[in-house]
Amino acid sequence: MxxxxxxxxxxxxxxxxxxxxxxxxxxxxxxxxxxxxxxxxxxRVFDDERRKILAFIEKQDNIFVRIENNINQVARIVNTQKLMNIEALKGFNEKLKTITELKEQQNGIFTKIYSLIANDNQFR
Structure with a gap:
């Protein structure tokens, strides 16, 4: 402390x-x-920079929440229609794969950021 x-x-x-x-x-x-x-x-990281980093993280999280909502809406439509053409399904799966990769990269970046902030805070 x-x-x-x-x-x-x-x-x-x-x-x-x-x-x-x-x-x-x-x-x-x-x-x-x-x-x-x-x-x-x-x-050390300045307090204003720390606030900007945390705001950025929150914004990124909100973007992925919206993407996940869109995915759920597409899934709901497909479930009600019981039909999706093969090309659309392939495209959808590619986008899901890309989103998964981006989310993994984002999580890696966030882990590094949190580590930097945590190490920075130990000296305060």
Missing amino acids: RNMEKEERIFIRIQKYRKESWKKLCFKKQISLSSLIIDSVEN
């Missing part, structure tokens, strides 16, 4: 324009100046 108590202060001297530039960057990223400096020095 991260110790929330501030133990030490570090004073640095920088040009005023640089400090203002950093503060603007922090405002834009919605992070503190301390976070910007510490995360930069320790080569």
Whole structure:
């Protein structure tokens, strides 16, 4: 667990324009100046980037949920009609195979992302 108590202060001297530039960057990223400096020095993922990653993951998941819903709708139509031409079935199976491969790739990427975030959080 991260110790929330501030133990030490570090004073640095920088040009005023640089400090203002950093503060603007922090405002834009919605992070503190301390976070910007510490995360930069320790080569960690910034909080705003972490939020973007999690939003991306959620968006990707929503896309696959919609695809799965479409697959279920096609299956329902085929079940009610009890008929599907061979070419359409082959095309549908190819698309299912592609979706399965993409989902596996996505899961691999997400595993790496979560691992990076988890390793990053152990130092906080």
